[in-house]
Amino acid sequence: MTTIPSRPRRSALYLPASNSRAIEKARTLASDIVILDLEDSVAPEAKEDARAAAVAAVRAGGFGRREVAIRVNALDTPWGADDVAAAAAAGPDAILVPKIAGPADISGYDSALESAPSATRLWAMIETCAAVPRLDSIAATAATTRLDLFVLGLNDLAKEMRARIQPGRVPFQPILTAAVVAARAHGITVLDSVCNEFRDLDSFQAECRQGQLFGFDGKSLIHPDQVAICNAVFSPDPEDVRWADAVIAAFALPENAGKGAIRVEGRMAERLHLQEAERLKAIALQIADHDQR
Numbered sequence: 001m002t003t004i005p006s007r008p009r010r011s012a013l014y015l016p017a018s019n020s021r022a023i024e025k026a027r028t029l030a031s032d033i034v035i036l037d038l039e040d041s042v043a044p045e046a047k048e049d050a051r052a053a054a055v056a057a058v059r060a061g062g063f064g065r066r067e068v069a070i071r072v073n074a075l076d077t078p079w080g081a082d083d084v085a086a087a088a089a090a091g092p093d094a095i096l097v098p099k100i101a102g103p104a105d106i107s108g109y110d111s112a113l114e115s116a117p118s119a120t121r122l123w124a125m126i127e128t129c130a131a132v133p134r135l136d137s138i139a140a141t142a143a144t145t146r147l148d149l150f151v152l153g154l155n156d157l158a159k160e161m162r163a164r165i166q167p168g169r170v171p172f173q174p175i176l177t178a179a180v181v182a183a184r185a186h187g188i189t190v191l192d193s194v195c196n197e198f199r200d201l202d203s204f205q206a207e208c209r210q211g212q213l214f215g216f217d218g219k220s221l222i223h224p225d226q227v228a229i230c231n232a233v234f235s236p237d238p239e240d241v242r243w244a245d246a247v248i249a250a251f252a253l254p255e256n257a258g259k260g261a262i263r264v265e266g267r268m269a270e271r272l273h274l275q276e277a278e279r280l281k282a283i284a285l286q287i288a289d290h291d292q293r
Contacts (some may be wrong), residue, residue, distance in 0.1 A: 008032045008232035008287050010218040011227050016041040017054035031227045033067045047079045058090040069094040088116035096123040101130035102136045110145035122146035127153025129160045135182035142186045154193035180215040181216035192216040198223035208233040236284045
């Protein structure tokens with residue numbers, strides 16, 4: 001199953017909700033998503049103030065075309081229940097929940113969001129060893145809950161696995177593939193993990209390209225300098241869009257009606273290639289419209 005989100009989700013920038021200057025700057029950045037974080041980037045003594053700041057930022061608006069999410073603390077922490085209640089009342093585009101271990105966690109958060117506006121979606125961090133063998137069943141809850149997006153969290157996962165994150169991310173490649181497969185099977189968006197090397201933009205670009213190769217829709221970010229590179233990598237290549245146009249035009253010719261396979265510019269194109277061409281073209285048009293606003 002393949003779906004196209006209503007808006008591009010190439011870049012998702014985490015910001016500590018306790019940092020008012022960062023939130024104000026986010027209203028001017030080109031990231032597709034702004035994630036106001038109450039969890040990892042906020043110290044325990046600052047969490048209540050951060051929660052109030054996130055709610056105020058969502059209610060104030062001014063983020064334009066960007067989707068705005070609040071990442072809450074887990075329900076089993078001292079702050080989680082109050083975070084979820086406050087976020088639900090604020091009604092952001094999405095509420096991102098951490099440390100998912102299985103489908104029951106999604107159901108629990110979905111129930112806790114019962115009072116949130118219907119448009120508020122549930123996004124889930126995939127960052128525990130327990131979640132990995134349950135990826136398909138977690139994604140399957142999208143049919144009956146607000147779930148519509150996965151975000152990979154390799155830092156927490158690496159800690160649990162006792163693995164190391166190095167260029168190429170070899171220990172995590174099977175998990176990256178499995179997350180994309182589960183997301184595609186159930187029609188949800190999937191975003192790659194952050195890259196810790198935010199000062200090394202060449203390494204960051206290489207990791208973006210790896211994520212795009214694996215099939216991710218976009219990537220989560222920790223620094224504004226990563227936004228432009230991320231958007232470029234996760235936007236359709238102009239040559240791919242040109243080829244998509246050629247495939248669509250060729251299948252639209254009367255002489256090709258009903259054919260399962262045809263030759264386009266010396267290459268074989270089947271109906272499955274037409275479907276992919278139509279998807280790619282739709283995304284390219286969506287991004288062009290999005291970036292012009």
